[in-house]
Amino acid sequence: MNSPTDPGFVQLLTPDGRRVAHPDFAYPGDDASIAQHLRAMVLARRLDSEATALQRKGQLALWPPLLGQEAAQVGSVAAVGPRDEVIPSYRDHAVAIGMGVTPLELLRTFRGTDMVPWDSRALRCHLYSFVIGTQVLHATGLAMGMRLDGMVGNPDPDADGAAIVYFGDGATSQGDVNEAFVFAASYTAPLVFFCQNNQYAISVPSETQSRIPLYRRASGFGIPGVRVDGNDVLAVQAVTAWALDRARRGQGPTFIEAFTYRMGAHTTSDDPTKYRERAEEASWRERDPIGRVRAYLRSTGAIDDLWEGHLANEADALAEEVRAEVPALPDPDLADWFTRAYVRTPAGLLRQQAEFVAYEASVEEIA
Amino acid sequence: MTTMTLAKALNAGLRRALEADPRVLLLGEDIGTLGGVFRITEGLQAEHPGRVLDTPLAESGIVGTAVGLCLRGYRPVVEIQFDGFVFPAFDQLVSQVARLRSRSHGRLTVPLVVRIPYGGGIGAIEHHSESPEAYFAHTPGLKVVSPATPADAYWMIQQAIASDDPVIFFEPKRRYYERGDVDPDAVPAPLHAARVARPGTDATLLAYGPMVRTCLDAAEAAAAEGRDLEVIDLRSLAPLDEDVVVASVERTGRCIIVHEAPRTLGLGAELAARVQERCFYSLESPVLRVTGYDLPYPPAKAEHAYLPDVDRVLAAVDRSFAEEIR
Numbered sequence: 284m285n286s287p288t289d290p291g292f293v294q295l296l297t298p299d300g301r302r303v304a305h306p307d308f309a310y311p312g313d314d315a316s317i318a319q320h321l322r323a324m325v326l327a328r329r330l331d332s333e334a335t336a337l338q339r340k341g342q343l344a345l346w347p348p349l350l351g352q353e354a355a356q357v358g359s360v361a362a363v364g365p366r367d368e369v370i371p372s373y374r375d376h377a378v379a380i381g382m383g384v385t386p387l388e389l390l391r392t393f394r395g396t397d398m399v400p401w402d403s404r405a406l407r408c409h410l411y412s413f414v415i416g417t418q419v420l421h422a423t424g425l426a427m428g429m430r431l432d433g434m435v436g437n438p439d440p441d442a443d444g445a446a447i448v449y450f451g452d453g454a455t456s457q458g459d460v461n462e463a464f465v466f467a468a469s470y471t472a473p474l475v476f477f478c479q480n481n482q483y484a485i486s487v488p489s490e491t492q493s494r495i496p497l498y499r500r501a502s503g504f505g506i507p508g509v510r511v512d513g514n515d516v517l518a519v520q521a522v523t524a525w526a527l528d529r530a531r532r533g534q535g536p537t538f539i540e541a542f543t544y545r546m547g548a549h550t551t552s553d554d555p556t557k558y559r560e561r562a563e564e565a566s567w568r569e570r571d572p573i574g575r576v577r578a579y580l581r582s583t584g585a586i587d588d589l590w591e592g593h594l595a596n597e598a599d600a601l602a603e604e605v606r607a608e609v610p611a612l613p614d615p616d617l618a619d620w621f622t623r624a625y626v627r628t629p630a631g632l633l634r635q636q637a638e639f640v641a642y643e644a645s646v647e648e649i650a
Numbered sequence: 651m652t653t654m655t656l657a658k659a660l661n662a663g664l665r666r667a668l669e670a671d672p673r674v675l676l677l678g679e680d681i682g683t684l685g686g687v688f689r690i691t692e693g694l695q696a697e698h699p700g701r702v703l704d705t706p707l708a709e710s711g712i713v714g715t716a717v718g719l720c721l722r723g724y725r726p727v728v729e730i731q732f733d734g735f736v737f738p739a740f741d742q743l744v745s746q747v748a749r750l751r752s753r754s755h756g757r758l759t760v761p762l763v764v765r766i767p768y769g770g771g772i773g774a775i776e777h778h779s780e781s782p783e784a785y786f787a788h789t790p791g792l793k794v795v796s797p798a799t800p801a802d803a804y805w806m807i808q809q810a811i812a813s814d815d816p817v818i819f820f821e822p823k824r825r826y827y828e829r830g831d832v833d834p835d836a837v838p839a840p841l842h843a844a845r846v847a848r849p850g851t852d853a854t855l856l857a858y859g860p861m862v863r864t865c866l867d868a869a870e871a872a873a874a875e876g877r878d879l880e881v882i883d884l885r886s887l888a889p890l891d892e893d894v895v896v897a898s899v900e901r902t903g904r905c906i907i908v909h910e911a912p913r914t915l916g917l918g919a920e921l922a923a924r925v926q927e928r929c930f931y932s933l934e935s936p937v938l939r940v941t942g943y944d945l946p947y948p949p950a951k952a953e954h955a956y957l958p959d960v961d962r963v964l965a966a967v968d969r970s971f972a973e974e975i976r
Binding site: 465 | 675700705706708710711713714715716717718719720721722723724738741742745746748749750751752753754755756757758759790791793813814815842888889890892
């Protein structure tokens with residue numbers, strides 16, 4: 284069932300690095316922009332492996348690796364326009380970085396020194412969500428609000444905007460996600476449902492979530508569904524750009540299934556050898572999202588050893604920075620959190636804060 | 651000054667809030683064309699088309715999309731049709747609405763109001779008579795209020811909508827059609843202030859929502875027997891206006907808490923704990939609770955026995971005085 288050869292499958296760059304045409308979708312950029320995608324993917328993968336290493340050294344509480352999903356994330360976020368809003372899940376590190384979140388802000392969340400520290404409104408990149416699927420409803424409401432604010436179908440397309448929300452194959456079983464499909468269709472919300480089908484919800488294969496290809500579910504909600512090669516950054520960008528454009532023009536939501544593979548573990552607490560075969564992992568390594576772009580750009584001469592050397596240095600510098608800065612992150616002071624829950628903090632909670640501060644001071648005196 | 655039912659007062663309050671702030675939106679099942687199953691939103695869609703939305707039948711969807719509307723700067727007021735139907739939205743309320751400000755380090759606010767008709771006494775079938783307020787009062791990040799009178803209904807709904815913090819607004823549905831004076835030119839009390847509904851000297855009855863009327867009736871009956879009971883209408887369940895409660899109990903020396911919700915870990919448990927913490931040396935007898943029993947809400951023909959009424963409140967008052975003798 285979930286074979287990539289399903290008739291809806293959109294691919295513009297083959298696993299061996301050849302450009303192919305598609306009747307409906309074309310990549311809008313040139314080789315220079317593809318090289319930028321390669322850079323973003325390589326840096327994301329390096330941050331990812333560095334974060335996994337930091338967790339192994341006890342410097343992070345947890346890390347959900349994006350390994351294998353770089354093209355789905357880099358390609359989709361490249362289609363986001365200046366008035367669009369992004370609502371990520373919790374593995375969408377390359378999306379967040381594409382929207383301006385810093386690596387250290389991401390790592391603070393997973394070290395446990397902060398909840399979600401970035402300025403989501405300024406960056407137009409919402410907070411990570413950790414309860415599966417809840418953010419899809421938030422995105423739907425946000426998109427409903429954008430429509431109410433007159434941000435779709437304007438004579439000047441620069442005045443238009445849409446939202447894109449990220450979730451996985453497991454989330455498609457959640458009630459919230461299905462309710463989001465209903466609301467988004469009903470209110471013609473300018474929203475792109477971007478589902479990264481990475482084949483597993485921790486250990487459970489996507490066949491347990493759905494007996495039909497996920498993208499085909501959308502039509503039952505009155506929403507167009509497209510399956511794209513999620514390891515093909517060109518196809519992902521082309522399909523996402525089309526879907527966002529539809530949304531901005533007032534034509535409503537689209538469901539994109541980015542067919543990809545979680546090459547690593549669900550999180551650093553997981554052990555994929557318990558539920559999948561090495562042969563399967565090997566077959567997906569042949570479809571690596573980075574290798575094909577590198578092969579293509581090498582074949583056209585757009586990149587060379589020098590270019591790749593610079594990129595390797597950049598990745599090393601990023602890794603070094605992260606290794607140095609993460610252990611130095613200060614622990615949070617609980618006293619600060621008493622005034623964050625409410626705009627108007629109740630008097631009783633302020634008394635608890637004073638009680639806490641006085642107690643801490645008394646303990647310090649003894650120590 | 652006008653006399654109106656609590657239901658009409660809510661309708662008038664919602665109308666005024668819609669007129670006062672173009673970012674106010676109403677969302678819920680059947681609230682538009684029909685005006686809500688209790689007609690609380692009657693006529694509002696006709697006056698504000700596009701701002702009063704009939705939603706699909708999905709409570710989590712209603713609350714979850716309202717969060718997204720808050721992120722766009724809207725102030726959504728959502729109606730949960732009946733108390734027993736709030737639970738599909740429970741995750742959105744406790745894991746999302748309540749936490750978003752903390753999660754964003756105070757950058758994001760959720761100025762959401764969730765209106766919930768609650769409580770029993772209307773002869774309804776299952777899931778239409780629940781009192782789930784303790785779940786929400788227990789959740790940091792939420793504020794929880796319940797008006798008992800038409801005047802409070804009129805003002806408190808507007809104050810809840812003006813609140814930048816999320817407010818769960820429990821409406822005592824068995825009191826929807828009781829009448830009272832509403833003065834639209836009055837200066838209302840703060841949203842989270844308790845109110846002395848009836849001053850008295852001998853014992854303090856603590857109640858909120860539908861049980862305030864029951865306690866006032868009990869106080870009238872007790873007066874005929876020579877006991878002067880004070881009735882405190884808490885109005886706000888989270889945060890609690892502790893000072894008004896403490897001042898009263900310190901004067902009367904006796905405290906009886908009355909609510910419809912089951913006893914164990916209900917609001918009465920928290921109130922009793924706070925009263926003994928702060929009024930221990932003023933108490934003449936143990937703090938008592940008159941509540942629903944620790945049962946799933948019973949069939950309608952048995953609810954009269956389940957719900958606190960005047961007689962059960964008076965029996966508790968007698969017990970409070972008897973404890974002193976023993």
